[in-house]
Amino acid sequence: MKDLDTAELARLTGLPASTLRYYEEKGLIVSIGRRGLKRLFDPSVVDRLSLIALGRAAGFSLDEIGGMFAPDGGPRIDRGRLVEKAEDIDRTIGQLTAMRDGLRHAAECRAPSHMECPTFRRLMRVAAKGGLGHSRQKPQSPA
Amino acid sequence: MKDLDTAELARLTGLPASTLRYYEEKGLIVSIGRRGLKRLFDPSVVDRLSLIALGRAAGFSLDEIGGMFAPDGGPRIDRGRLVEKAEDIDRTIGQLTAMRDGLRHAAECRAPSHMECPTFRRLMRVAAKGGLGHSRQKPQSPA
DNA sequence: CTGCCACCTCAAGTCAACTTGAGGTCAAGC
DNA sequence: GCTTGACCTCAAGTTGACTTGAGGTGGCAG
Numbered sequence: 367m368k369d370l371d372t373a374e375l376a377r378l379t380g381l382p383a384s385t386l387r388y389y390e391e392k393g394l395i396v397s398i399g400r401r402g403l404k405r406l407f408d409p410s411v412v413d414r415l416s417l418i419a420l421g422r423a424a425g426f427s428l429d430e431i432g433g434m435f436a437p438d439g440g441p442r443i444d445r446g447r448l449v450e451k452a453e454d455i456d457r458t459i460g461q462l463t464a465m466r467d468g469l470r471h472a473a474e475c476r477a478p479s480h481m482e483c484p485t486f487r488r489l490m491r492v493a494a495k496g497g498l499g500h501s502r503q504k505p506q507s508p509a
Numbered sequence: 510m511k512d513l514d515t516a517e518l519a520r521l522t523g524l525p526a527s528t529l530r531y532y533e534e535k536g537l538i539v540s541i542g543r544r545g546l547k548r549l550f551d552p553s554v555v556d557r558l559s560l561i562a563l564g565r566a567a568g569f570s571l572d573e574i575g576g577m578f579a580p581d582g583g584p585r586i587d588r589g590r591l592v593e594k595a596e597d598i599d600r601t602i603g604q605l606t607a608m609r610d611g612l613r614h615a616a617e618c619r620a621p622s623h624m625e626c627p628t629f630r631r632l633m634r635v636a637a638k639g640g641l642g643h644s645r646q647k648p649q650s651p652a
Numbered sequence: 653c654t655g656c657c658a659c660c661t662c663a664a665g666t667c668a669a670c671t672t673g674a675g676g677t678c679a680a681g682c
Numbered sequence: 683g684c685t686t687g688a689c690c691t692c693a694a695g696t697t698g699a700c701t702t703g704a705g706g707t708g709g710c711a712g
Contacts, residue, residue: 371659379637382700384700384701402709403658416636420637441622449616463602465566466602473591473592494562515690516689531671
C-alpha cells in the first residue's frame, strides 16, 4: 500500500487532521517523511491508531499509551497493567450498576418526593460518602 | 441543629471549603447569612450536597444538577431524565464489560504479540470505529 | 509561469470542575 | 486595644485532549 498523507489518514481513521498532528507532536505516531509540506505516513499507523483508540477506550491516558509502544513500533504491553485496568473497569462497572439500578428505582418510586424514598436516600448517602467515585462518562464519541 | 459555617460544613461533608464556595458561586447551594465574613449555612445543605454528590456520581454535570432543584430547594427531578441517564449508564456498562473481558483475554492470551491475537484485534477494530465511546473513568475520588 | 488551495506552523483558546495565591477583614482571646 | 488567624474575595492557574485561527508555503493544474 502507498504511503498516506494526513488527509487520507484522516479519512481512513475518522480522526481530524488536527488530532493526527497532535498525536505526532506527542510522539504517538511518526511520519516517515514529507512531500513538500505534507506529512507522509506509513500505512501501519492505521493499526497504531486503532491501538491508541483501544487504549483510550480502556481508559488509558495518551501518555500511558505512549509508554506501551516498543521502540520498534510494536506494542509492548505489560499484561499486569491490563489486568489492573480490567479490575479498575470491573469496579467501575459495579458502581455504575448500582447507580443504574438506583436511578431506575428512583424513576419508578411512588414516594411523593425523592427525598422520601428510602432507596434514593440510601443512594444519596453512599454517593456523599464517596463510595461512588464519580466515574465520568463522556457525552459521546465525536463519531 | 445550629447553622453551620464553611469549616463545619466542610468537615461534615468531606468537601474542601474552596469547593463549597465554588458551589455557592454556581448557585448550587445558598448561604443564609454571614457572621462577620463567615458564611452561615442551614443544616439542610448537607442533604443538598449529598444530592449533588449523587448527581455527579450518576454523571450529571453541575449545570444539569443545578436545574434539578425547585425554587423551594427541594429536588425537582424529571423521572424521564433518570430513565435516560440509567440507559446511558447501561450502555456504558455494556461497553465497559466488553472492554474488561477483552483486556482480560489480552492479558492471558498466548499469542506471542497482542497483534496476533484475534480477540485483541477485534477489540481494536471496534475501538477504532468508535463503537467504544471512550467513557473516561477518573483515577479515583479524592477520598 | 501563475494561482490556488490544501496543508503547514505555532500560539492561544476551550471545557469542567476545581484549586491556588495574594492580599484583605473581622470576631474573639489575651 | 491589639494581635491572631480563620475565613474572605477575586483573579489566575491546573489538567487532558484537543481545536481554532492567523499567517505561511509549496505541489500541481491550467
